[in-house]
Amino acid sequence: MRFSAAILVAVLAAAGLTAAPRNARSIVAERVTTLTRNSSWTRAAAVPIRFRTFHPQGMVKIGDTFVVSSVDRERSAGHLFKIDMAGKLLADRQLGEGELYHPSGIDYDGHDIWVALSEYRPDSRSIVYRVDPGTLKATEVFRVADHIGAIVHDTDDDTLHGVSWGSRRFYRWPIGQYERVTRTLNPSHYVDYQDCKYAGSHRMLCTGVTELRRTPEATPFRLGGIELVDLRDSRPLHQAPILLWTASGLDMTHNPAWIEPSTAGLRAYFMPEDDASTLYIYDVEAR
Numbered sequence: 120m121r122f123s124a125a126i127l128v129a130v131l132a133a134a135g136l137t138a139a140p141r142n143a144r145s146i147v148a149e150r151v152t153t154l155t156r157n158s159s160w161t162r163a164a165a166v167p168i169r170f171r172t173f174h175p176q177g178m179v180k181i182g183d184t185f186v187v188s189s190v191d192r193e194r195s196a197g198h199l200f201k202i203d204m205a206g207k208l209l210a211d212r213q214l215g216e217g218e219l220y221h222p223s224g225i226d227y228d229g230h231d232i233w234v235a236l237s238e239y240r241p242d243s244r245s246i247v248y249r250v251d252p253g254t255l256k257a258t259e260v261f262r263v264a265d266h267i268g269a270i271v272h273d274t275d276d277d278t279l280h281g282v283s284w285g286s287r288r289f290y291r292w293p294i295g296q297y298e299r300v301t302r303t304l305n306p307s308h309y310v311d312y313q314d315c316k317y318a319g320s321h322r323m324l325c326t327g328v329t330e331l332r333r334t335p336e337a338t339p340f341r342l343g344g345i346e347l348v349d350l351r352d353s354r355p356l357h358q359a360p361i362l363l364w365t366a367s368g369l370d371m372t373h374n375p376a377w378i379e380p381s382t383a384g385l386r387a388y389f390m391p392e393d394d395a396s397t398l399y400i401y402d403v404e405a406r
Contacts, residue, residue: 145319146380150405151347153384154359163386164400168206172396173198177225177269177314178375179232180388181252184209185398187375187390188222188234197222197236199255206398212255219246223281224269224314224325224375227252233279235267241284242266261297263290269315271323273350280323280350286312289353307355310344314375322356323348326372343372363401365391371399 173191185202197214199222214222214236223235223245232250234257237243245267248257266284272294273280281290282305291301312325325346330339343364347357363371373391380386384405390396 142319143380144317144324147378147385148318148320148322148324148347150380150385151318151324151345151359151378152357153405154345154357154403156360156362158359158403158405160361160363160387160401160403162399163402164398166204166206166398166400168202168390168396168398170200170208171394172200172390172392174393175374175390175396176222177234178377178388178390179225179227179316180377180379181227185377185388186225186227186232186250186252186255188225190221190239192239195220199232199234199250199257201255202398210255212250212257214248214257216246219244221266223267224312225250226269226271226316228272228274228317231272233270233272235263235270235281237266237268237284240266243284245281247279247281261292265290269312269325271315271317273317273321273323275319275321278350282312282315282325286325286327291350303353305353307346307348307358309346309355309358310342310372312346313372316377318347321350323350324378326361326376326378328370328373341368341370341373343370345372345378363389363399365397365399367392371401 173189175189177188187200189198197220199212201210218238221237221239225234235245237245243266245263247260250257267281270281277294279292310327310329312327315325318324343361371389377388387401389399
């Protein structure tokens with residue numbers, strides 16, 4: 120069923136949004152800039168995922184369904200899962216080409232899902248795919264001589280932007296001119312990005328984690344965070360910790376995340392655990 124423009128406007132108004140749907144990502148970016156370490160997050164739900172998820176990597180929400188990328192290291196297989204709001208598996212598309220089976224964080228540009236498939240090690244190689252969100256059919260676009268851990272599509276200037284394993288390097292490719300690659304170093308060392316999304320106006324919104332140890336042998340303390348990055352100069356525009364953990368002590372941004380506007384400000388979806396995952400839904404005031 121297709122919604123008319125009038126119905127879309129009414130839905131947005133009910134959610135406290137007056138911009139067109141395509142501007143929701145920019146609304147998210149602006150509201151993220153109001154987050155601080157003192158922001159109060161309220162859990163709205165915790166939905167058990169009803170199948171083995173392996174090691175989730177990236178997540179996008181399209182309507183009332185999620186698409187989640189994941190890696191099964193035991194079987195050397197990548198996955199794109201389609202999941203409903205109740206945690207039920209709707210579809211599973213496997214990805215893999217020999218040693219390339221580790222999918223990245225993913226982005227949805229309103230038409231295609233973008234994902235990179237890499238070897239399971241840093242400084243390796245990747246295939247970048249365009250994925251049909253309906254069928255999950257993946258079409259190879261180009262190859263990269265590095266591990267790409269997350270990828271976004273800047274729809275304002277039609278470029279792709281990738282981050283390396285650990286997000287220490289940034290890549291930029293004009294769509295259709297992939298030989299014209301630009302590589303820069305990430306000037307931020309706050310968190311390693313796990314999942315990134317395009318946030319409008321040449322900005323990228325990333326979530327991730329940093330592990331802190333008193334000694335090399337000590338159990339790490341994991342601090343999750345969110346970072347808004349200017350894609351034009353690779354510099355952070357805003358950074359904030361997300362002080363949320365599971366009952367077992369795992370940071371909420373350890374694996375994939377999706378953030379959208381809400382009446383209160385922002386609603387975030389997190390899937391931090393491997394294998395037996397839970398979809399945690401949180402609201403935070405942000406204006």
